[in-house]
Amino acid sequence: MAVKSGPRQSLTVIDNRTGKSYELPIKNNSVLATDIKKIKAQSPDDIPEDETSQGLRVFDPGYMNTAVVQSKITYINGQDGILRYRGYPIEQLVQKSNFLESAFLLIYGELPTEMQYAKWQDEVNNHTFIHTDMEGMFKTFRYDSHPMSMLTAAFATLGAFAPEANPSLRGQKLYTNAASGDLESLKVLDKQILRILGKAPTLAAASYRMRQGRPFNRPAKGLSYTGNFLQLLDNLSEREYTPHPVLEKALDTLFIIHADHEVNCSTATVLQVGSSLVDPYSVVAAGCAALYGPSHGGASESAIRMLMEIGSPENVPAFMEKVEKRERVLVGFGHRVYKNVDPRSTAIRALAEEVFKVTGRNQLLDTALVLAKYARESEFMRSRNLYPNVDFYSGLIYQAMGFPLDFYPVLFAVPRCVGWLAHWRQQMLTPSGVKIWRPRQLYMGSGERDYIEAKDRQVKKDSTIFDAPVAVSHGGDSKRSQLAILKEEKVRAKL
Structure with missing residues (x-):
């Protein structure tokens, strides 16, 4: 047959x-x-x-439909609004897990046993202190520097304090040898993960304290990961500092939600940079730089600024009229991947209510709820799959908790270190080796042409403002310097 x-x-x-x-x-x-x-x-x-x-x-501009890696870490189904870490729905992790446990899951593939978790927690907490010279680095910044600029520089600087972790000094296969079971290579790899996760809150808090003009705090023992972070941020030398449990839990939950989101812009940046086999501190610094952008980690800050501009619920219709005319940009709605409700925003909305019970009702909440209601009922919004995303509600919580707007991306970066390192570790452990990422291009410029001497060149007839530097304004000292006759000019004048 x-x-x-x-x-x-x-x-x-x-x-x-x-x-x-x-x-x-x-x-x-x-x-x-x-x-x-x-x-x-x-x-x-x-x-x-x-x-x-x-x-x-x-x-494929913007990688709209190009898969660049095979991964076992995070699954997203944008059509159905699904997000899972290693197979576990984000809704279950938010309800039952904590940040450090979810971090172990993302990096190592399984939820830890009680013994594994206790050791993991101790190891991370033992790596929270930073070298005192790092504090000096923070003090070199202007008082009004953006915290994300400081954090990005801090991670890059941190690598200079770990020469044993630098493939440029120890050999390019320092980490990739781990893929073949080299135990020493694997130890070096995992140690850097512990160091980065342990020090991330300390570095982030230093950027905050620097901005506030306050001395840096030291990590405290006996607190949770987010509890220690809040202590680093807020302790003003009280003998015993204990964060409010609701705010501590809220931040821990937000950290779980922000820990990973598949191959997003910053994670793709991490993998792009990681493919050169550079050290993980440079990799994380690159991830911070990508996350900094207003289209990525800066979106929650932009969403709150938008709500502040709208001001009150009665102003929502007029603002949305401008959005529909494409005169304004709507921030905090829609997502590159999700064409349905963002599952993270659903979890955060319930969390927001718990926080508001403690902090008081956020004055922007009414405006936000009217805007969300408009999104549900507007054909313009529904036809474009514009639903509230994670940035919309997380910004409201951060503001209710009293964080300054420019600190929001930092609050995103600290937990996202977990996702970045999970993907970086997976990349280094690729059995077939790591190939450097090198996208192709479609060249649309001039064909081959011969060099023209300066005296024979002419401005092309169809040139636009984009074809030469635009006029740049200078300060008074620059103007005086331009008007001054320099020694070299006097010499040339005599020739």
Whole structure:
């Protein structure tokens, strides 16, 4: 009896330029980009810079549909509003777990046993202190420097205090050797993870205290991860400082929610930089730089600024009218991945109510709720899948807890270190080795042309404001300097 075979797991592509057929294997609902390169054909419209002989390329601005890694860490289904860490729904972790336990899960793949967790917690807490010279580094910043600028620099500087962790000094395979079971390499790798997770709250708090003009606090024993963070932020030399349990729990919950979110902008940056095999401190600093942007980690700050500008609930319709006319940008709604309700925002909304019971009702909450109601009922919003996202509600909680607006991205960066390090560790442990990331481009510039001497050059006829530096305003001292006759000019004048 003949066995009936199922459909072939492949994609057949016919190149209409040549009539040639190509069969591309499909695995995990994807095709290899390198298989696309097998499709080659000359076209009369091709230019040499198209590199047609090297095969067809995939043009995907912003990575809209390009998978760059195989990962076991975080799963997101944007259509159905699903977020899972290592298979565990975010809703369950928020209700039953804590941040350090979820961190272990993300980095090592399983929830820790009681013994594993106790050792993990002790190890992280034992790495909370920073070298005193790091405090000097913070003091070099202006008083009004953005805390995220300080934190980014701090992580990069921290690497200078760990030369044993630098592949440039210890050999480029310092971390990748761990993939083959090299125990010493694995010890170095995991030690840096402990150091970064332990010191992240200390560095973040130092940026806050520097901004406040207050002396730095020392880490305290016997507190939770977020409890110690609050102590580092707020203790004014009280003999015994104990954070409010509701605020401590709220921050811990927000840390779980912000710990990872698959290959987002900052995580992609971490993996891009990590593929060069640089040390993890530089990797995390790069992640901070990406997170800093208003389209990423700075979104919660921008959302609150928007609510402050709207002012009161009765102003929402007028503001939304401008949004619908594309005169204003709506912040805190919609998401690159989620085309449904952001599961993180659902968990945070319930958390917000608990916080408001302690701190008092946030004056912007009424405006925010009216805006959220408008989003649910507006055809303009529904048709564009614009629902409140995690930044919308987290900003409200941060403001209720008394954090300054410019500290919001830092509160995002501290827990996101876990996700960054989980993905970095997974990358270093890739059995086949780490290939440096090197995206392709479509070159759209000039073809080959000959050099023109300066005296023969002319401004092109169709030039725009983008084709030369715009005029830059200078201070009074610069103007005086420009008007001054310098010694070199006097010499030239005599020649």
